[in-house]
Amino acid sequence: MRDIFDAELHQLGEDLAAMSGRVEQAITNAGIALLTADLALAESVIADDLAIDAIERDLDERCVLLLAQQQPVATDLRIVVSALRMSASLERMGDLARHIAQVARGRYPRHAVPQALSGTFAEMHDAAVRVARRTTTLLNSREIQLAESIEQDDDLLDELHEDTFAALLGGSWAGTTQETVDVTLLGRYYERFGDHGVSVARRVTYLVTGVGRPELDRTAG
C-alpha cells in the first residue's frame, strides 16, 4: 500500500508541475498576443484554457480518492490538501491568462495596450512569465529558494500595477475610455496572477520546511 501511495503522491506532484507548465505557456502566449496584437495566438490561449480546467478537475478527483482510499495523516495529508489548493490557484492563473488573451482578441486588429504603456506591460509580461516558469520549476524540483524570487516578481508586478494607475491618473493621460478600461483590467489580471503564483510558492515552501502560514497570502488581492 505504501509504495502505491508514494507513487500516487509523486504523480500528483508531477501533474501539478505539468499543469503549471501549461499555465506558463498560457501566460507567455497571452502576453505575446497582447503586445503584438496576434489574434490566432490569443484564440489558442482561450481554447487551451479548457484543458487547464480539465486537469484541475482530474487532479481534484484524484485528491479526494486518495483521501478516501489511503486515509493519509500528517505530512501525507498536508500534501494532498495542498495539492487541492495549488490546483485551484493554477486554474485561476490559467483563467487570468485567458482574460488577457480575451482583451487582446477583443481589440484586434488594434493593440489593446496604448503605446505610452507598452513598456510597462512588457515588464509585467516578463515578470508574470518568470513567476510561472519558476512556479513550474519549484513544483518539479522543490528548490525553495525559488519562492523568494517569485515573491520579488510579485512585488514587481504590484509596483508596475501602481505605475499603470499613476500613468492613467497623472494628468498627461490622453487615452480613450476603452484604453482606460483595458489598462485597468489588464493591470488587475497581472497583479492577481502574481498573487496566485506566490500562493503556490508558499504552499510548496510550507510543505518542504513546515514554516509559514500559507493561508495568509490570500488576503493580498
Added chain:
Amino acid sequence: MRDIFDAELHQLGEDLAAMSGRVEQAITNAGIALLTADLALAESVIADDLAIDAIERDLDERCVLLLAQQQPVATDLRIVVSALRMSASLERMGDLARHIAQVARGRYPRHAVPQALSGTFAEMHDAAVRVARRTTTLLNSREIQLAESIEQDDDLLDELHEDTFAALLGGSWAGTTQETVDVTLLGRYYERFGDHGVSVARRVTYLVTGVGRPELDRTAG
C-alpha cells in the same frame, strides 16, 4: 466516535453559515459606504475583513484535523472537502467587499460612483446583498431552491456589469479617468462576488443532491 464526528460536521456547517453572515454584513456595509460616501462604514468593512480571514484559517485547520482524526469517506469526506472550498469562496467574497469599501474610502468625501451610474450600482448592491443573504440561508437551511435565485442574481450582476461597460463606452460618457477606473474595478468586484456566491450554492446543491459538477462554475470569471 460517530456522535462526535456528526457534531463536528454540524459545527462546520454552522461556522460556514456564520462566516457567510459576516460576508453578508460586509457586502451590505460596503455597498452603503460606496453609495453614500460613508467613510466610517467603509473603514469598518476594511477592519472587519481580518475577522473573516481568521474564521477561514480556523475552519481550514479544523477541516484538516477532521480529515486526519476521523478519516472520513464517502459523503462525510465530500462534506469536509466542500467546506474547505466554500470557506475559500467566502473568504474571497469578504475580500471583494473590502475592495469595494477601499474604493469608497479612497474617494471620500466624494462619491466614487458618478451620478450617471448610481442607479446601476444600487441595483448591483441589491443583487449582491441578496446573493450573500441567500447563501447564508442556504448554508443554514439547505433549502436548495435558493440556489436557483442565487444563480439568477448572478446573471443579473453579469448584465449590470455589461451595462457599466455600455455606459462607459457608449459615447455619452463624460466621467473623469478616475471615475472610469473606479467603475471598471467596482463592476468587476461585484461580478466576481456573484460568481463566488454561485460557487458556494452549487457546492451545497451537490452535497444535498449529488447532482452537478461544482468545479465547472469557476471558469466563469
